[in-house]
Structure formats: C-alpha cells, structure tokens
Amino acid sequence: MKILLEDTIPFGKEYLSDLGDVKTYAWQSLAAQDIQDADVMAIRSTTQVNAHTMPANTRLQLVTTATAGTNHLDTAWLASQNIRWNSAGGCNAVAVAEYVVSTLLLAEKKGRVDTSRCTVGIVGAGHVGTALANKLDALGINYKLCDPPLEQTNDSRRFYPLAEILRCDVITLHVPYVKTGPYATGKLIDSDALACLNASQLLINACRGEVIDEQALISRLQSSNAPVVVLDVFNNEPAINPALFNLCWMVTPHIAGHSVEGKVRGTQIVYEQLCQLVNKPIKKQLSDFLAPPPPLSIALTCPTEKALSAKDLAKVMLPVYDVSEDDAAMRQAMADAIENAPKDNDALSKAIANTFSRLRKQYRIRRECSAYALQLQSDTSIEIRQQLSALGFSVTN
Ligand SMILES: NC(=O)C1=CN([C@@H]2O[C@H](COP(=O)(O)OP(=O)(O)OC[C@H]3O[C@@H](n4cnc5c(N)ncnc54)[C@H](O)[C@@H]3O)[C@@H](O)[C@H]2O)C=CC1
Numbered sequence: 341m342k343i344l345l346e347d348t349i350p351f352g353k354e355y356l357s358d359l360g361d362v363k364t365y366a367w368q369s370l371a372a373q374d375i376q377d378a379d380v381m382a383i384r385s386t387t388q389v390n391a392h393t394m395p396a397n398t399r400l401q402l403v404t405t406a407t408a409g410t411n412h413l414d415t416a417w418l419a420s421q422n423i424r425w426n427s428a429g430g431c432n433a434v435a436v437a438e439y440v441v442s443t444l445l446l447a448e449k450k451g452r453v454d455t456s457r458c459t460v461g462i463v464g465a466g467h468v469g470t471a472l473a474n475k476l477d478a479l480g481i482n483y484k485l486c487d488p489p490l491e492q493t494n495d496s497r498r499f500y501p502l503a504e505i506l507r508c509d510v511i512t513l514h515v516p517y518v519k520t521g522p523y524a525t526g527k528l529i530d531s532d533a534l535a536c537l538n539a540s541q542l543l544i545n546a547c548r549g550e551v552i553d554e555q556a557l558i559s560r561l562q563s564s565n566a567p568v569v570v571l572d573v574f575n576n577e578p579a580i581n582p583a584l585f586n587l588c589w590m591v592t593p594h595i596a597g598h599s600v601e602g603k604v605r606g607t608q609i610v611y612e613q614l615c616q617l618v619n620k621p622i623k624k625q626l627s628d629f630l631a632p633p634p635p636l637s638i639a640l641t642c643p644t645e646k647a648l649s650a651k652d653l654a655k656v657m658l659p660v661y662d663v664s665e666d667d668a669a670m671r672q673a674m675a676d677a678i679e680n681a682p683k684d685n686d687a688l689s690k691a692i693a694n695t696f697s698r699l700r701k702q703y704r705i706r707r708e709c710s711a712y713a714l715q716l717q718s719d720t721s722i723e724i725r726q727q728l729s730a731l732g733f734s735v736t737n
C-alpha cells in the first residue's frame with residue numbers, strides 16, 4: 341500500500357511505515373503524480389481535497405484527515421470518485437477546551453469576566469463542546485449548551501436557542517463549518533447576532549472563521565459598546581485580514597487544537613484506521629511516542645479550602661497553557677511580516693499567509709493537563725484534589 345502523508349502529521353512515518361510505503365509532502369507543493377501513485381492519503385486540514393486540487397480517476401481508496409474538522413474535504417466529489425474518507429473526531433477536543441479555559445482565566449485576571457458568577461454559552465455540544473462542559477463542571481462555572489441537531493436526538497442534556505446563548509457573559513463557538521442544509525453554520529454569527537452583543541461580553545471563536553461574518557465583525561468592533569473578541573480562526577486562512585489584529589483582544593494562528601496530545605491522538609486514530617484497512621493488529625499507542633513532562637510543583641495560596649480560588653486556578657492552569665503567549669507571538673510575527681513586506685497588497689497578503697502558516701507549522705510543544713503530575717502541599721484538601729483530577733491532572737503529594 342502506498343501512503344501519501346502530509347508532513348505536519350506528527351510521528352506519521354513512525355506510526356505508518358510498517359503498513360506501507362510512506363511518502364511525505366508539504367501541502368504547498370502537493371504534486372498530481374504523487375496523488376496518482378497513492379492508495380491512501382493521510383492529511384491535515386491544510387490539504388484541500390476537491391475537483392480543483394485533485395486529479396480525477398486515481399487509484400486512491402481512502403483519504404483520511406488527522407483532524408476533527410472535515411470542511412477541507414469535498415465529500416460529494418470523493419463519493420463521485422469512489423474514494424472513501426475518514427477523520428479523527430474528538431482527537432483535539434481537550435486541547436480546544438483548555439484553550440477556552442485559559443482564555444477565561446486570563447479574562448478574569450483582566451477583570452473582564454467573573455467566573456464565580458458568569459454563564460458560558462457553548463454553541464456546538466459535540467466533542468469540543470462536551471470536553472469544555474466537563475472542565476466547567478469541574479470548576480463550578482455555569483454554562484448553557486446550544487446544539488439544535490443534537491437537540492433532535494435522544495441527548496438528555498438541556499439545550500438553549502442561540503438567541504438565549506447570545507445573552508451569556510461568554511459565547512464560545514464549537515460547530516463544524518457546514519455550508520448548506522437546515523443546520524448550516526456559515527455566518528451563523530451575522531450582523532444581527534453581533535448587534536445583540538455588548539462590551540460586557542466575551543466572544544471566542546475556535547472552530548472555523550467562516551462561522552462568523554468577518555466583515556460584520558469588523559464593523560461591530562469599530563462601533564461603540566463592542567464585545568471583547570478572541571479569534572483562533574479566520575476567513576480565508578492563511579491569507580487572513582490584518583485589520584482584525586488590533587480590534588480583537590487576542591488572536592492566535594488556528595492552534596487551539598494543537599496540543600501535542602491533540603495532534604498525536606489524530607495520528608493514532610489514522611494509524612488505527614489504516615491497520616483496519618490492511619487487516620493488521622494495532623500495536624502502537626500514544627504512550628510509545630509521548631514521554632511525560634517533569635511534574636509541576638505548585639504552592640497553592642489557599643490549599644485547605646473546599647474549592648480552588650480563581651487565583652489558585654490560574655496558578656495551576658496558566659503554566660500548563662497561557663493563550664496570551666500565543667497571542668503575543670502571533671502579533672510580533674505579523675508586525676515583523678507587515679513591516680518587512682513590499683508595500684503592495686499582493687505581497688502583503690503573501691507575507692501574512694506565509695507567517696500564519698509558519699507559526700502553525702513551527703508551533704511550540706504544548707502539553708495537556710493530563711500529561712502532568714501535580715505536586716501540591718500535603719494539606720491540600722480532598723475537594724481541591726478532586727477538582728484538579730477532574731481537570732485531567734494526576735495529583736500526587
Ligand atoms: N481551532 C482548532 O484548532 C480546532 C477547531 N475545530 C473545529 O471545531 C469544530 C467542532 O469540533 P468537534 O466538537 O470535535 O466536532 P463534533 O462534530 O464532535 O461537534 C460539533 C457539534 O456541533 C453541532 N452543530 C452542528 N451545527 C450546529 C448549529 N447550526 N448550531 C449549533 N450546533 C451545531 C453538531 O450537532 C455537533 O454536536 C470542528 O468541526 C472544527 O471545525 C476542532 C478542533 C480544533
């Protein structure tokens with residue numbers, strides 16, 4: 341079996357080379373001949389698969405993406421070519437949930453949110469929305485879920501209409517980008533929705549840029565009483581609109597799901613799919629590739645309380661993941677790119693696109709809470725230990 345592997349799939353060769361001949365490619369220079377020769381393509385969301393990017397009548401049996409989102413796959417075209425497709429649903433749900441929790445803690449530090457009183461509106465209650473709800477449960481933070489497709493199923497959770505979610509203190513988007521149908525999500529947050537929001541509210545988009553009407557967002561952010569906005573995703577990636585940088589509180593280069601675990605879990609899922617395809621046993625596990633980081637020793641300010649204070653929570657969570665570091669790195673890299681680019685629009689757009697892609701490809705090592713053993717004071721209460729375990733940490737003395 342010939343496997344064509346996107347070069348951003350971590351440990352792709354190590355996982356897959358027992359299953360076939362592996363050839364890697366960069367999405368910017370994917371050659372038609374390489375696709376013609378392949379039986380399977382293992383990709384990430386940067387490879388667009390459709391009639392314009394792919395040759396027809398190949399021998400491809402399967403295209404599988406090591407990501408949660410699938411909007412880069414034209415599934416109707418794949419069906420027309422008799423090519424099956426698959427994805428890695430849930431692989432990075434915890435990473436995105438930790439991105440949102442980190443954002444909430446930073447907002448609390450800035451006095452923008454009071455997590456003891458606020459309500460978080462979660463739009464999309466699938467893998468990511470549920471992982472986030474679990475973290476908020478652990479922290480005792482209120483939330484409301486909105487997911488009309490799930491509401492139609494026998495999911496017993498309570499759901500709220502989008503109009504009610506737009507009244508929450510924090511609104512965080514976790515839907516797929518779906519262009520058509522009764523639950524289409526393109527411009528789900530349009531000018532009317534944005535007009536409902538005010539300066540006391542925080543809007544987070546870590547799903548797909550197209551879910552917000554970006555022109556309407558820019559207009560809203562330039563008007564009075566505008567909400568505070570955090571964007572991990574943008575229209576037209578990687579050639580994103582630099583006008584957003586100064587209008588948003590934080591911007592990051594589509595890395596919410598890029599924890600090491602999130603990415604390697606994606607590879608593990610693809611590996612298991614290919615084992616099944618060639619009828620071979622699954623022999624490799626995530627732990628073969630990921631060594632635990634050194635334990636984290638944290639001196640809590642109030643270890644004997646029944647619940648973590650906001651300050652102690654920030655003390656534990658922000659060393660694990662602080663979104664503001666990614667925001668600062670992106671702003672600096674973009675400022676340098678814009679300063680050094682030739683002053684015509686095409687060159688500027690290219691410089692921004694290259695910088696966005698580079699930031700993503702060279703993203704730092706970021707581990708999830710579950711990778712860390714926490715060392716706490718011996719008098720730390722059982723309730724705080726349970727809370728930290730529920731957040732994913734291993735808790736030792
Ligand atoms: N920024 C990043 O790095 C990442 C972004 N994502 C994006 O987040 C999306 C969600 O990821 P998962 O939770 O893993 O997907 P999922 O498929 O498990 O959950 C999506 C949920 O959204 C719901 N939904 C669909 N249309 C809706 C609508 N109109 N209103 C409200 N809910 C609706 C679905 O019923 C489903 O429960 C992905 O499709 C991907 O685009 C996912 C992971 C990482």
Ligand SMILES: O=C(O)C(=O)[C@H](O)COP(=O)(O)O
Pocket residue numbers: 348384385386406407408409410432594595596597598
């Ligand atoms: O899984 C998804 O969906 C995502 O958005 C991923 O974080 C995308 O990462 P790349 O595939 O673009 O590295």
